[in-house]
Amino acid sequence: MWMGRISLWVFDVQRKVTYKNLNNWYKELREFRPEIPCIVVANKIDADLKMTQKSFNFARKFNLPFYFVSAADGTNVVKLFSDAIKLAVAYKQNSGDFMDEVMRELENFELQKKREDSDKEENYAEEKPPST
Incomplete structure (x- = not known):
């Protein structure tokens, strides 16, 4: 998931293929965004807590923060x-x-446009004759 200023690399601990694809996607991201922070997330730990004892080398290989989470029960999601x-x-x-x-x-550019639009609305309200 790309959020503009950070990239979350979420894989399903129950589906090996989602983990295997991380390497290729990471290399592609680094071609275009070499400095953006990335976090690796092992999701669905609620289905099998033994997965939290497993070692996932992708995060360690690239020195990335790593989290075990469960979106279903909320484990570590806020953190x-x-x-x-x-x-x-x-x-x-x-x-x-x-x-x-x-x-x-x-x-x-967007902030400037919003200011200009707001100024136009204020000017319009001031020019509009009072209702009778």
Whole structure:
């Protein structure tokens, strides 16, 4: 899942193919976004708690944060998103990545457009004659 300032790599612990694809997807992401923070997430641990004893090397290989979660029962979900938000904010404040510069320009453009639209609405309301 790409959230603009962070990438979450979620796989299903019950479906091996979802884990096996991570390597290829990660290499592709790094071609275009070499600095974006990534987090690896092993989901559906509620189905088999023994999976939390298993070692998943992908996160270790690339030195990425790793979380065992269950979206079904909420295990570690709040912790995951809290940490993801912190990483994303820190990255946004310190990024020199070209794509992030583009994103900042787009955000500034949208903010400017909203201000201009708001100013137009205020001017229209002031020019409108009072109702009788």
